[in-house]
Amino acid sequence: MSNTLNDILKRINEYGYVRIVPRIDLDSLVASSILFENLNEHRIKTSINYDPKAILDQKDEPTILINLPKTREQTDMFTINFNMRESVSAYVSYYLDKIYGVSIYDKILSIATGIYQSLDTVEGFKGIESEILKELTSKEIIEYEPGFRFWGRLKFDLVNSIYRTLIPFIPGLTGEPEKINELLSHIIGGRTEIVKHIHIEQNKDLAAKFLEHLLNNLSVIIGVSNAKKIVRKILGNVYIAKINNRIIELNEVVGLLNIYLSLKKNNPRYLSIISVDPNILFEITTLSDNVIDELIIDISIALNQFIKTKQNIFEIEESLERPEIFIEILKSMDMLPENKPIIIYYDGEHYTSLSELFRIGNEDAETLYAYCDENQLCMVDRDGNIIKA
Structure with a gap:
């Protein structure tokens, strides 16, 4: 309590x-x-x-x-x-x-964490975020509209936005530009020359056709029930915020912060001073933005392998030291394994997060606090049992 x-x-x-x-x-x-x-x-x-x-x-x-x-x-x-x-x-x-x-910036961060917690439903926020959002929209600090929640809508064409979107992860499309182009060319009648310039959500007929094709493709890979869950998370409110005369897309920011969190064992320490100065947010998201293209293919391969085998151990050599990005992606897909933690294999050892061990509930809190390290990483065996070293 x-x-x-x-x-x-x-x-x-x-x-x-x-x-x-x-x-x-x-x-x-x-x-x-x-x-x-x-x-x-x-x-x-x-x-x-x-x-x-x-x-x-x-x-x-x-x-x-x-x-x-x-x-x-x-x-x-x-x-x-x-x-x-x-x-x-x-x-x-x-x-x-x-x-x-508190600062306007703190309030913007609060809307971002509401998005992170999946609290923005079709009807909008139901809790305190709704009051904060009302203030920020009245001051023209945040604007929002219905659309596809693909990352980088402000910076990239549709193909690249889909390509780099990890939350929600889209099996068969994320990290695979050829397949994205193929899907879109079917929808617009093969006119591939306009695929990169079309704002598909602005055309109701095209948007409906896109979602129909997407649902059919996903259903083959992950089943109809899981496909419907992902499609529902793709369409929703997209939030644009103004901070220090810079325009940022909050849905993408949430994803970039989760990537940053996973890059190094001690990166959480820098995230927990993010409220102090907006420049910290800009530096973190720029760093993540610069590495995402290097990571996206390896992450996509690992996740597609998980979908096929349910193997809960992930390894991205010399890139990711923490499991959080995999945890958040699978949580967004409602695919976290019920009795196994998500494990990352790094530097010859298996690690999971303290939060994952609480989720599966195999150990009491006192034991977990005693054996997990100062970065809340817990050494485990391949089966996810904590190593009491």
């Missing part, structure tokens, strides 16, 4: 210090960053610790766990958990705004 932010702030104001231990996922890291920035600005000394052993070692200092469970009842240990209505980041920024006032 979560504590209210009011209760937490009351205690840490008395103490003057708080430690934050976030789960390593995009929402938890952004929420911890918003807390870190705003509490420090208001004379509450705040630190972020990623090492789960800090939860076991906590004695007398107030600690906030974000999307992580307590192991025992401790007076000064608080939890803030995702409640399925709004992201933790939106919850934190909304209530801190009432107390201190």
Whole structure:
């Protein structure tokens, strides 16, 4: 059960210090960053610790766990958990705004984490994000419209946007430009010279034809039920935000941040200061944007292999040190294996994330906190059993 932010702030104001231990996922890291920035600005000394052993070692200092469970009842240990209505980041920024006032940038990040948590349904956001979005649209900071949620709509033609979209992953198309061209040429009657310039969602007949062909193709690969799930996630609201006179596409930003998170073991440390300065966001997304073309084919091959074999161990040599991008892709497809964690093979060892071991529920929290490392990576055997070294 979560504590209210009011209760937490009351205690840490008395103490003057708080430690934050976030789960390593995009929402938890952004929420911890918003807390870190705003509490420090208001004379509450705040630190972020990623090492789960800090939860076991906590004695007398107030600690906030974000999307992580307590192991025992401790007076000064608080939890803030995702409640399925709004992201933790939106919850934190909304209530801190009432107390201190938070930046427009923090509010934009909260919309991004709402997208990350798949809270934007056909009817729009239902929780706090709807209030934040109303403010940002009234100030012309964010615009949104229905469309295809392919990455890079502002920068690339349709073929390249589909090619580089990992969430939702489109089996048979993501990473395969020839097959994308073939599909589109069928839809527009073979006039391949205009494929790269057409905004297909602006033509209802073409959009419907595209979705029909896409559903038929996907059904052959992953079955009708799974194909329908992916098609439903492709079409929806697309969000464009203005930050420091730069225009960014929030659906793509969420994907690029997840790629960055997976590149290096300690990259979560940089993501959890993202709220401090928009330039950090621009630097991270630029870096991910520069490597995505190198990664997309290998990731696509690995995911297509998973679809065929259900083999839950992934290896992308010298490119990915963390499993999060595979976890997020398979979660978006509703294809995470029920009893096995997603494992990445790196540097001769098998690793999974702390969050994955909580998901499958094979070990208690105290054991996981004791044996997972300071980056919330857990060494496991090929079957996903934690190695208690």
